[in-house]
Amino acid sequence: MVPIKVVLGKVSMDGHDRGVKVLARLLRDSGMEVVYLGKFLPHEALIAAVIQENAQVVGLSFLSGEHLSHTRRFASALRAQVLDEVLFLVGGVIPRQDIPSLLAAGADGVFLAGTPLETMVNFIRERVGEQEARA
Amino acid sequence: MGDAEHAGYLDAYFEKPSRLRTWSGLDVKPFYRPDDVRDDYRERLGDPGEFPFARGIHRDMYRGKFWTRRELCGFGTPEDTNHRMKFLLAQGSSGLNVIFDIPTMTGMDADHPLVEEEVGVQGTSLSTIEDMEALMAGLPLDGISMSIVVTSHAAPVILAMYLAVAETRGLERSQLRGTIQNDPLHHRFCGYPPAYSPLNLGLKTGIDCLEFCARHMPHWYPINVNAYDLREEGLGAPEEIGFSFAMARTYIDGALERGLAIDEFAPRMVFYCSAHIDLLEEVAKFRAMRRMWARMLRDDYGARDPRSWQFKFGVHTAGVSLVPQQPLNNIVRVAFEALAAVLGGAQSLHCCSYDEPISLPTETAHQIAIRTQQILAYETGAANVADPLGGSYYVESLTDRLEAEGLAVLKRIDAQGGMYRAIESGWADQELESAAYRYQREVEQRQRIVVGANAFVVPTEQDHEVPVHPRASTAEVQARRERVAQFRAQRDAGAVRAALSRLAEESRKGEHHNLIPCLIEVVRAGATLGEAVGVMREAYGHAYDPAGQLHLDA
Numbered sequence: 001m002v003p004i005k006v007v008l009g010k011v012s013m014d015g016h017d018r019g020v021k022v023l024a025r026l027l028r029d030s031g032m033e034v035v036y037l038g039k040f041l042p043h044e045a046l047i048a049a050v051i052q053e054n055a056q057v058v059g060l061s062f063l064s065g066e067h068l069s070h071t072r073r074f075a076s077a078l079r080a081q082v083l084d085e086v087l088f089l090v091g092g093v094i095p096r097q098d099i100p101s102l103l104a105a106g107a108d109g110v111f112l113a114g115t116p117l118e119t120m121v122n123f124i125r126e127r128v129g130e131q132e133a134r135a
Numbered sequence: 136m137g138d139a140e141h142a143g144y145l146d147a148y149f150e151k152p153s154r155l156r157t158w159s160g161l162d163v164k165p166f167y168r169p170d171d172v173r174d175d176y177r178e179r180l181g182d183p184g185e186f187p188f189a190r191g192i193h194r195d196m197y198r199g200k201f202w203t204r205r206e207l208c209g210f211g212t213p214e215d216t217n218h219r220m221k222f223l224l225a226q227g228s229s230g231l232n233v234i235f236d237i238p239t240m241t242g243m244d245a246d247h248p249l250v251e252e253e254v255g256v257q258g259t260s261l262s263t264i265e266d267m268e269a270l271m272a273g274l275p276l277d278g279i280s281m282s283i284v285v286t287s288h289a290a291p292v293i294l295a296m297y298l299a300v301a302e303t304r305g306l307e308r309s310q311l312r313g314t315i316q317n318d319p320l321h322h323r324f325c326g327y328p329p330a331y332s333p334l335n336l337g338l339k340t341g342i343d344c345l346e347f348c349a350r351h352m353p354h355w356y357p358i359n360v361n362a363y364d365l366r367e368e369g370l371g372a373p374e375e376i377g378f379s380f381a382m383a384r385t386y387i388d389g390a391l392e393r394g395l396a397i398d399e400f401a402p403r404m405v406f407y408c409s410a411h412i413d414l415l416e417e418v419a420k421f422r423a424m425r426r427m428w429a430r431m432l433r434d435d436y437g438a439r440d441p442r443s444w445q446f447k448f449g450v451h452t453a454g455v456s457l458v459p460q461q462p463l464n465n466i467v468r469v470a471f472e473a474l475a476a477v478l479g480g481a482q483s484l485h486c487c488s489y490d491e492p493i494s495l496p497t498e499t500a501h502q503i504a505i506r507t508q509q510i511l512a513y514e515t516g517a518a519n520v521a522d523p524l525g526g527s528y529y530v531e532s533l534t535d536r537l538e539a540e541g542l543a544v545l546k547r548i549d550a551q552g553g554m555y556r557a558i559e560s561g562w563a564d565q566e567l568e569s570a571a572y573r574y575q576r577e578v579e580q581r582q583r584i585v586v587g588a589n590a591f592v593v594p595t596e597q598d599h600e601v602p603v604h605p606r607a608s609t610a611e612v613q614a615r616r617e618r619v620a621q622f623r624a625q626r627d628a629g630a631v632r633a634a635l636s637r638l639a640e641e642s643r644k645g646e647h648h649n650l651i652p653c654l655i656e657v658v659r660a661g662a663t664l665g666e667a668v669g670v671m672r673e674a675y676g677h678a679y680d681p682a683g684q685l686h687l688d689a
Contacts, residue, residue, distance in 0.1 A: 013237040013253045015326025018368050018455075021568055022575045029576075040328050064237075064257040065494060065606055093459070095493050095603040096595065113492050114458035114588040117579045 075106025158413035159371030167528035209258035242668030369571025377544025401443035421479030626661035642674030
């Protein structure tokens with residue numbers, strides 16, 4: 001079976017990268033192929049990597065309150081590149097109250113700090129599986 | 136009752152602890168005895184206020200003065216933060232602790248084209264001397280203890296603005312009381328990519344602050360070695376000790392090389408430590424750090440002034456120990472961690488607000504954090520006796536163990552060529568990343584139990600929802616950006632140009648030439664933070680603008 005390919009990164013000016021780096025290693029442990037691009041990234045750099053790597057999943061990590069505007073902007077840029085089938089995930093320190101807005105802005109899933117890895121892995125496998133079944 | 140449910144109750148009744156080690160991973164015995172502790176009271180401990188200060192730096196400890204109760208604060212405009220600081224003082228805070236947003240921290244002004252989404256988000260936005268006036272409006276700068284959290288390459292400019300505002304009010308530098316974080320090495324591995332945190336410039340201006348404050352500001356602490364962020368990145372208690380001491384040694388060596396005498400500045404060096412969730416391990420850690428510092432300063436650096444031997448530290452309870460699941464439980468976690476700080480003899484304390492893993496603190500969350508400190512101070516009796524756990528077989532044995540482990544970490548860093556080299560080579564990052572990975576794997580495998588997150592979980596929809604600190608609206612951010620742009624448009628452009636070219640000239644006079652007197656003139660002339668930092672960046676071989684968008688109009 002070909003492993004699921006995930007691109008992770010941080011687009012805002014937020015140095016809190018412990019979580020996303022650990023997540024990258026844990027997703028790798030669970031059999032996925034993960035590219036972590038770093039922090040302080042321009043949105044375009046991440047989207048280019050998604051295209052280049054032919055990734056099925058892209059994840060952004062936010063810990064400092066700037067998730068709403070970045071998610072909105074990133075989702076429209078991603079979908080503008082006709083990357084409709086790419087699963088777009090957002091995670092980090094995010095108030096629960098913001099989950100509906102993030103989903104409305106174009107995120108496919110939102111994971112708060114403290115979410116067990118298993119929950120994320122299952123979500124990714126299920127949704128990527130559905131995509132592939134449709135394809 | 137179903138059979139399964141019945142079995143669950145029985146299991147709970149007979150359940151035993153499964154993790155027989157400290158939170159940092161040190162193995163512990165079922166109990167400790169007198170022969171677990173070396174019996175040389177004078178050499179190992181001494182009374183509080185006596186070398187090696189393991190039991191505290193003051194003989195009377197909190198009978199002489201409570202620890203400073205200060206809560207970290209910073210968001211939105213300088214006015215927003217000023218308003219919250221006044222609220223905190225009204226609630227009984229005994230000091231202030233202000234933090235800036237990332238553009239400010241990295242030396243980018245609020246009207247920079249790329250920072251729109253970051254203005255006032257992670258801290259308060261500050262770009263001009265007018266902003267500093269607004270931030271400090273109505274606060275008695277001669278009476279209040281002001282802690283300022285900022286990176287080392289922005290620190291001299293922020294300090295210059297603070298001094299300029301104080302001078303306008305007719306205050307002497309010597310009257311100002313406070314701390315500036317100014318910890319160049321830590322900023323590099325706790326947050327910023329190299330372009331945004333020039334290590335060589337940070338170290339140079341860091342020492343500038345240290346030198347200037349040591350000579351002119353007797354009540355100011357010009358370096359606050361940030362052990363806390365290292366711990367937050369995933370390190371354990373021994374590494375918190377080893378890494379932070381290795382950073383401190385870099386700064387001491389830099390100051391000595393600048394020509395300062397050890398006793399001229401060592402009494403003004405302070406540390407900012409974590410208090411994590413393992414109460415007794417944290418108390419032992421603080422005791423070990425005090426003893427190690429005293430010995431290092433006396434024996435390795437030849438300090439003669441007893442104040443140089445005294446390890447002074449503030450505590451930030453561990454944000455990373457808090458989880459958004461069942462968030463009110465965080466109040467309990469913070470209380471245990473705050474107790475560790477007080478039993479460990481901290482000089483100042485920031486209690487995390489319970490909503491730390493959710494958003495910036497609401498006013499209520501901030502208030503509970505202060506009340507936690509006040510309950511500790513006024514109700515528990517923990518402040519009455521210095522080092523109340525001294526003599527506990529376990530705590531004494533753990534203190535010795537943490538000292539030995541901390542020294543071993545220090546040795547490993549020395550083998551890397553010291554902290555500066557350990558960062559440049561990537562070794563330090565690797566250590567942090569591996570530690571964070573191991574920690575989280577233990578959480579995922581439930582070798583570490585985090586209540587509400589991987590045990591005793593409730594479904595999200597049934598979880599307690601707490602109010603969230605409101606973020607600034609787009610219109611408010613725009614207004615903030617426009618105000619800085621307006622300040623820029625209205626100032627005397629010729630005076631700014633002249634001041635900045637003088638700064639450029641002075642920046643090229645070599646590392647040992649202190650830039651702070653010049654920076655005070657530069658900010659008075661109306662130069663912004665971004666311009667002053669940009670000019671210094673260029674002199675130290677970096678682009679004027681870390682994002683590569685702006686150039687100085689000369």
